Amino acid sequence: MPSMHQTASLLLAIASVCLAQRSSNISICDKYTTALFHQNTGANQYKLLTYLVNTVVIGGYNNSHAAAPTVKVPGILAPGEFNGTKVNLLPYFDGGLNSTNRGGGAGVAVNFLDGGGAKPVMANKPANSDGSAQSKLLTHLYSYFGILLGCSQSGKDGFPAYDGEKSQYDVHKYMGLDAYRIGYFISQVGLAASSFGVSTEDVASVADALNGAFGVKCAPATAIDPGQGPQLQSICVADSCPQAPMGDCAPYGTSAGEPLVANATLALGEGRNGTASSEASASTAGKNGGVTGPKPTGTGTGTGTGTGTGTGKSKSSSSATVLDANMWSRVLVGAAILCIFSWCS
Ligand SMILES: *[C@@H]1O[C@H](CO)[C@@H](O)[C@H](O)[C@H]1NC(C)=O
Numbered sequence: 001m002p003s004m005h006q007t008a009s010l011l012l013a014i015a016s017v018c019l020a021q022r023s024s025n026i027s028i029c030d031k032y033t034t035a036l037f038h039q040n041t042g043a044n045q046y047k048l049l050t051y052l053v054n055t056v057v058i059g060g061y062n063n064s065h066a067a068a069p070t071v072k073v074p075g076i077l078a079p080g081e082f083n084g085t086k087v088n089l090l091p092y093f094d095g096g097l098n099s100t101n102r103g104g105g106a107g108v109a110v111n112f113l114d115g116g117g118a119k120p121v122m123a124n125k126p127a128n129s130d131g132s133a134q135s136k137l138l139t140h141l142y143s144y145f146g147i148l149l150g151c152s153q154s155g156k157d158g159f160p161a162y163d164g165e166k167s168q169y170d171v172h173k174y175m176g177l178d179a180y181r182i183g184y185f186i187s188q189v190g191l192a193a194s195s196f197g198v199s200t201e202d203v204a205s206v207a208d209a210l211n212g213a214f215g216v217k218c219a220p221a222t223a224i225d226p227g228q229g230p231q232l233q234s235i236c237v238a239d240s241c242p243q244a245p246m247g248d249c250a251p252y253g254t255s256a257g258e259p260l261v262a263n264a265t266l267a268l269g270e271g272r273n274g275t276a277s278s279e280a281s282a283s284t285a286g287k288n289g290g291v292t293g294p295k296p297t298g299t300g301t302g303t304g305t306g307t308g309t310g311t312g313k314s315k316s317s318s319s320a321t322v323l324d325a326n327m328w329s330r331v332l333v334g335a336a337i338l339c340i341f342s343w344c345s
Pocket residue numbers: 025
């Protein structure tokens with residue numbers, strides 16, 4: 001029997017989720033554009049996305065709009081960790097790894113920091129020069145995240161439409177991403193959003209959406225940009241990735257595994273070396289929970305011997321300091337379901 005006090009707290013919690021639900025008719029993009037820039041124009045929405053993505057990429061920098069400057073954002077280019085596993089995404093961006101899909105049968109190395117690197121980004125720009133890979137990547141991210149965050153003016157009124165690749169799986173297929181790298185990326189999106197004053201609830205719903213769309217393995221084709229129709233979007237391919245509900249791996253084919261090292265100086269120990277691959281991939285598998293080479297289909301796990309209470313996860317249950325979006329999502333989804341079925345009708 002819950003005590004009076006517990007019941008009261010539960011009701012309060014549900015009521016606040018109900019309020020959040022009601023006012024969430026407006027998209028996260030529109031809501032915070034208005035909060036930060038007052039006028040909810042396409043140009044201001046694009047400005048919000050520029051500040052947000054720039055902060056995700058290089059970490060917190062000096063701009064006058066960080067509503068909560070005390071939130072420290074390392075950014076995706078800084079080494080970090082997720083759930084106790086070390087992550088270093090920089091080599092995917094500076095040409096250290098053959099991880100970019102340029103349409104061929106293998107990944108190639110591309111330096112995405114060729115437009116001046118952090119300096120123009122700190123000046124709230126994508127890059128110094130329009131023709132750079134950096135400019136293309138960042139402007140695509142502004143427009144794509146604009147769709148993800150529900151910007152009402154996306155594609156009009158000073159907000160350029162997304163014109164990048166349709167399938168995020170195709171874009172990321174030579175990166176061999178695992179749940180820790182994707183978890184780290186999403187945690188940086190969450191921290192960056194928090195630094196602009198986005199509420200914990202809204203951060204959780206964004207993280208939930210990103211995890212559901214990209215952080216799973218083998219999700220069915222999904223339309224994220226409605227104009228582009230259903231596409232394969234899962235970018236997580238490693239054993240550490242949760243399987244998507246109703247997932248089907250057949251359309252995804254076999255994973256290319258960890259990317260090859262293009263420049264050992266820049267790779268910083270990430271990726272695998274072309275030759276002596278067994279040794280290189282074994283060590284990588286140990287570190288990242290094993291994405292290497294094509295996956296054997298359907299061996300392992302499954303069909304246990306009953307009895308139960310799992311065998312434990314063995315790895316990295318230490319660091320509780322890392323933002324755990326999953327937990328918040330579950331709490332929020334639970335409350336929202338209660339909200340819909342019992343309290344908010
Ligand atoms: C809420 O959204 C729906 C559908 O987008 C719209 O028809 C409705 O007018 C909105 N309500 C308010 C109060 O903005």
